[in-house]
Amino acid sequence: MKLSLGPLQYFWPREQVxxxxxxxxxxxxxxxxxxxxxxxxxxxxxxGDWLEIAGRLQAAGKEVVLSSLALLxxxxxLGALRKLCRNGRFLVEANDMAAVGILGQxxxxxxxxxxxxxxxQRTLSVLRAQGMTxxxxxxxxxxxTAADLVAAADADCPCEVFxxxxxxxxxxxxxxxxxxxxxxxxxxDLACLADPDGRLLRTREGEPxxxxxxxxxxxxLTQDLAPWLDELRAAGVAFLRLxxxxxxxxxxxxxxxxxxxxxxxxxALDALAALAPVGTCDGYWRGAPGMxxxxxx
Amino acid sequence: MELLCPAGNLPSLRAAVDAGANSVYLGFRDxxxxxxxxxxxxSDRDIVRGIEYAHQRQCKVLIALNTYPQPAGWKLWTAAxxxxxxxxxxxxxxxxxxxxxxAAERWPQLELHLSVQASATNPEALxxxxxxxxxxxxxLPRVLSxxxxxxxxxxxxxxxxxxxxxxxxxxxxxxxxxxxxxTGRSPNTYGACSPGSHVRWQETPAGLESRLNxxxxxxxxxxxxxxxxxxxxxxxxxxxxxxxALEEPSSLNSIELLPLLYRAGVAAIKxxxxxxxxxxxxxxxxxxxxxxxACARDPDGFRPDLAWQQSLAAVSEGTQTTLGAYHRSWQ
Numbered sequence: 001m002k003l004s005l006g007p008l009q010y011f012w013p014r015e016q017v018x019x020x021x022x023x024x025x026x027x028x029x030x031x032x033x034x035x036x037x038x039x040x041x042x043x044x045x046x047x048g049d050w051l052e053i054a055g056r057l058q059a060a061g062k063e064v065v066l067s068s069l070a071l072l073x074x075x076x077x078l079g080a081l082r083k084l085c086r087n088g089r090f091l092v093e094a095n096d097m098a099a100v101g102i103l104g105q106x107x108x109x110x111x112x113x114x115x116x117x118x119x120x121q122r123t124l125s126v127l128r129a130q131g132m133t134x135x136x137x138x139x140x141x142x143x144x145t146a147a148d149l150v151a152a153a154d155a156d157c158p159c160e161v162f163x164x165x166x167x168x169x170x171x172x173x174x175x176x177x178x179x180x181x182x183x184x185x186x187x188x189d190l191a192c193l194a195d196p197d198g199r200l201l202r203t204r205e206g207e208p209x210x211x212x213x214x215x216x217x218x219x220x221l222t223q224d225l226a227p228w229l230d231e232l233r234a235a236g237v238a239f240l241r242l243x244x245x246x247x248x249x250x251x252x253x254x255x256x257x258x259x260x261x262x263x264x265x266x267x268a269l270d271a272l273a274a275l276a277p278v279g280t281c282d283g284y285w286r287g288a289p290g291m292x293x294x295x296x297x
Numbered sequence: 298m299e300l301l302c303p304a305g306n307l308p309s310l311r312a313a314v315d316a317g318a319n320s321v322y323l324g325f326r327d328x329x330x331x332x333x334x335x336x337x338x339x340s341d342r343d344i345v346r347g348i349e350y351a352h353q354r355q356c357k358v359l360i361a362l363n364t365y366p367q368p369a370g371w372k373l374w375t376a377a378x379x380x381x382x383x384x385x386x387x388x389x390x391x392x393x394x395x396x397x398x399x400a401a402e403r404w405p406q407l408e409l410h411l412s413v414q415a416s417a418t419n420p421e422a423l424x425x426x427x428x429x430x431x432x433x434x435x436x437l438p439r440v441l442s443x444x445x446x447x448x449x450x451x452x453x454x455x456x457x458x459x460x461x462x463x464x465x466x467x468x469x470x471x472x473x474x475x476x477x478x479x480t481g482r483s484p485n486t487y488g489a490c491s492p493g494s495h496v497r498w499q500e501t502p503a504g505l506e507s508r509l510n511x512x513x514x515x516x517x518x519x520x521x522x523x524x525x526x527x528x529x530x531x532x533x534x535x536x537x538x539x540x541x542a543l544e545e546p547s548s549l550n551s552i553e554l555l556p557l558l559y560r561a562g563v564a565a566i567k568x569x570x571x572x573x574x575x576x577x578x579x580x581x582x583x584x585x586x587x588x589x590x591a592c593a594r595d596p597d598g599f600r601p602d603l604a605w606q607q608s609l610a611a612v613s614e615g616t617q618t619t620l621g622a623y624h625r626s627w628q
């Protein structure tokens with residue numbers, strides 16, 4: 001299995017983003033996904049900046065994919081999407097059917113992102129006919145469903161699974177970070193810039209539950225599928241997606257790389273899990289509620 | 298502008314038809330639709346009777362098959378498409394790309410609508426569904442502002458339908474996994490959000506608590522009105538504050554926007570609430586019928602009637618209504 005670095009879900013200052021990807025050029029990754037996928041108001045980097053980073057990563061031997069916004073509401077966002085799709089150089093990850101439509105009509109290949117809702121074989125076939133060359137398993141699907149889908153998919157249309165990171169659970173028109181500060185979305189003052197890993201939401205008993213990330217709501221727990229690498233491999237999963245976090249990402253990649261190459265190592269699994277901001281979960285992969293975590297023995 | 302009303306069972310269907318709905322929508326008794334609740338929905342026999350009752354009164358019947366089949370369930374979902382067509386449904390409401398492909402190929406004459414669960418918020422996505430499957434109408438997610446609805450309606454290759462009244466999803470429909478994160482069951486996979494099977498109410502010294510799969514969704518002090526623990530409508534802690542971090546319990550009410558939607562060429566106003574009673578359906582249908590008729594007669598002079606608004610507020614979640622995302626400030 002190969003490792004990919006998923007698109008950055010958070011809003012980081014420009015310098016931090018540049019430093020992060022400069023470092024990532026040396027990590028043992030096959031693929032790096034770049035671009036803003038959550039909120040069009042986050043403009044620390046423009047398309048030109050992303051293309052520059054993409055060029056540097058490509059020169060360092062990485063495959064680069066440009067990821068598209070998951071929620072498109074305004075006409076201007078569609079204009080930006082068309083530019084992204086027609087960048088002329090890099091593969092695009094389609095995170096909305098709008099991107100599939102544009103890419104399909106241009107005859108351009110694409111990665112089917114996790115929000116395209118690929119739940120069955122026939123959906124795979126339809127998107128394949130539009131030009132899909134890789135697809136990401138929807139977050140809530142199990143390993144058993146993944147295995148069924150991989151078995152049905154064309155061999156040259158591999159499957160990628162979200163193996164590390166806070167799970168993007170929902171998108172809304174409402175910005176929950178702005179709401180937390182009692183600000184209207186139109187005057188959010190880019191409040192999410194202060195939350196490099198999202199803003200923790202707890203139950204009234206203090207249990208970590210969700211992480212607010214602007215218009216996106218994530219799980220507070222980090223999905224960690226490292227204990228299930230044998231099962232992922234057996235299911236035919238080709239890529240493991242590691243979702244960026246502000247601290248310890250080099251170590252996350254390095255642990256996954258070693259575990260993939262050398263197999264189970266309790267110490268490495270524990271060290272990896274300790275890098276999650278508040279804890280880990282793996283329920284979805286096991287067909288259970290996503291928040292659950294199996295005991296590792 | 299048509300009025301499309303919910304039917305969770307035969308008495309609700311009759312109530313909607315009698316109160317002036319132009320069409321009603323319903324589902325089978327399984328996970329193939331997004332209101333998969335115990336005791337709700339239609340047997341095949343009731344669908345036949347419902348279609349007969351509706352058609353005799355010039356009302357159409359739409360069948361919702363708007364969840365996402367996985368390989369293990371594929372045959373159940375395609376069989377449901379076939380049953381719906383055989384039973385004489387006027388239209389199918391579908392969300393899953395694969396199922397749309399199946400229905401368009403197997404039943405080329407059958408009218409297909411794109412469900413709100415397909416998360417299509419923009420004209421480019423709608424063009425794809427139209428090009429691939431020949432959809433005749435699309436239901437827009439409840440995340441667009443009124444201005445955005447007008448823009449999408451202008452540029453869409455097919456007429457659009459919007460929600461006029463009922464429970465409000467604050468997340469983009471079809472892309473909300475909060476429920477399966479907690480319970481293993483989501484609208485996409487199971488046809489239910491915050492399923493009743495996982496709800497627990499408990500009186501404690503701290504107050505009445507509602508839990509979903511043991512996770513505390515809300516706690517009520519004396520005199521506070523308790524609401525069903527839909528997980529996005531609970532109170533949570535962010536930093537030092539405890540509040541409705543995602544949304545308050547409230548219902549969407551877009552009556553005051555009817556002239557704008559009418560002028561934008563919106564094809565239909567949809568009422569949410571297949572899980573609600575026949576009395577709810579009768580009341581909301583009658584109010585919306587009167588409002589739409591008044592709007593069509595004189596869009597420039599249209600003013601929401603106070604009695605309508607009071608009537609709708611009484612059957613709303615938390616007895617309060619909101620314009621939701623239609624009003625930009627909500628966002």
